[in-house]
Amino acid sequence: MSRSSIQIHPMILCGGTGTRLWPASRESMPKQFARLVDAERSTFQATLARVSDASVFARPTVIASAEARFIVAEQRDQLGLAADILLEPQGRDSAAAVAVAALHAAAADPQAVVLILAADHVVPDTEAFVDAVRRAAAGAQAGYTMTLGIEPDRPATDYGYIRRGEPIAEAPGAARVARFVEKPDRAGAEALITDGALWNSGYFLFRADLMLAELEAFVPEVLAAARAALEAAVTDLDFVRLDAAAFAQAPKISIDYAVMERTARAGVLPVSFSWSDVGTWDAVWQVLDHDTEGNAVRGRVSLIGTKNSLVHSQGEGLTAVVGLEDVVVVSTPDAVLVASKAHSGQVKDLVNALRASGAPEADAHLRMYRPWGWYQRIDIGERFQVKRIQVVPGGRLSLQKHYHRAEHWVVVRGTAEVTIDDRVVLVHENEAVYLPIGSMHRLANPGKIPLELIEVQVGSYTGEDDIIRVEDIYGR
Template structure:
């Protein structure tokens, strides 16, 4: 960290979650933080990155992501025009390990660096108010407190944890010591907490790196030791930093709330009142979307008759129509449909667990699968054949590969494909095709300036994704 960086707040976005409560739109292959569930202009991850882009307040962004999502993270940051250090977690160990890595990473440059921990999937309705709150909380963090932002409740929600305020902090006007963190209460408990002035726990934390490291050493030394070892053994892979897997796997799987915040005597809270939601359920998504005069929020190709207070979300080209229902959630995707009451939409996580237990592939993956070079989507599949639609971004390059059980036919429908076929390299233009025999070494590249789209027809005794033998791959897979 340079001298010019003194006083800046260094934001860290944690985006390793899978978002199963928003299935089927959010799945392991494309979690909610990367989907356009609440805005057509971008994902909540992109909105979070843009929110901390003011170079006069915030330093260089750091993102901690699950390794499988690395190319989605990089692509969406590029789309948003935001530069960042991207640290890859080899497995999910909950937020304590992630925060420990973030603190260690910041301390390498400046032990007293101010670190702001952010979730990737929150919706905030007033960016200016958020930035002002971060600056106000920074006063407490510089004085040695671990600050959090406490949201002024808009109602007795049972979906959030609460924070009871203690004495005012002299070092940070408008802030308070945390008297107690309270787990998600029942309805009566939530009502009582609001009556006594408790705040919603936003999950945002702002601290000096050295303070957090000292508290981790005192309260969660195993987490800190694993984080230090994982960062010490990290290796660079393209634009990413891969944490050392064996060391990171030794971190106890626990949240930063349990590991530190509920034990430390340094916790402080700044009450804030900007519009906020963690969009943790479909009911919460409904609450942040624009609603019509009947209380309905719709996305996509939707038609309603006699329906009130409902969320209807339709992805793809199909029409989703709802007649005569009230207070429901209907989510339609090309390969799955969810129908739930709004009141019980929080149980979708349990539903996904049931689908996983029964072996439904739709529990984990969308029909459209994203890759570092673009994406592919299955159109049809049957005995001895499969048809896919493939899009390759400009400059994208698939691995040099071969198959033991299938041949492939590629038909270009948009752009120009550079195709390596054994020792030959040919250009295939729109409305032209190329045949790839079983066992042939081949590679697909988009050398152009526009996305390359093609239809792939696979024919053979087996068309599974594991019949790919990669001989060379620029993405290091």
């Protein structure tokens, strides 16, 4: 069978919150969905596009958290690409996700070759990537669980390494894995590179039936839970929701520990394309284009005497840096990070400290995305709060009321359909409507362009938890 005839089933894993890329990446919009590296599309979108060639790939499947479902669907639809979306009711680590992926692919074709991809990697050269995947797929089809091993270009201490063994005849260039090595120290990394070891990219290719057999052999509870969760799954709008009770039974274990380090049939294909998991701001700086001074800037930025730095200014604000080298400055409307590049991994500790202190900025962005659009607080005072709200065409908020606040809505773009108790009114640009305290109300965009309005809340309490939802088309 020629290599080109193998159809590969891509399974994109979208977990993780990208804590070390705070404040751009937060739980409410993790790094794989944010537009950090490329202002035009997220790494999730780039990943989906990378496996969209129908002559090589079957229709991709995205495995995401239930919370991220509307972001995933919206970003998929922006690209105009097809993909199934499987929702994990909770994260159970990668072995459970791989089990779901293998079962899902096997349902279509037991011998399907599955490619597992993370949604947060940066690989600029799609052609080289696809070529490597096709070559690795030959090894997978021959019965190996293949990984792509990146040729190191520096003694990195934040990646795992793979030592190569005997060549695999069925996949030219590939070798059996002699050993997986955990993240080494600097000296260890140098020694590994001298010995020809490769970075573990986290890409896996395997035949579905063989992976299921390995899971059955090594972690049968994981496989059983995944199977039960998939069998009891329900289709909800555009999504396949795994059964929560069944999936909760899956032990939390990574696919590396569960299978890769125990199987006798692990293989690795060395690849030399440019690759990054953009795990830290330093790593983001590495993959971006630099000016002659080594700076990577975005947004309204002004620099004097500054070198080898990353400066991102989000929103309307201006960010200026004077007389510094090797720093990261990320300015968002509600939070600013300034870090030395060398210590950018410690941003994780920072976010943990912020969580412990109860700072809302640790996990929530100021602009909160919802299935109907987004809202953003623009001002807050003792007895009031002001929000800007955008509703997509056809979007419809829940029918709701508040016990502690009245609301004034001023439409600044588009047309709103507003339900107030038993009335329904159309409110146009430059018109306002008043929602008395306790009134039952609903906002919808019946038009063809986005609806934008300014909401002024007035009352003794303006928290998000004073929303009594009576009905919601998004099943929230």
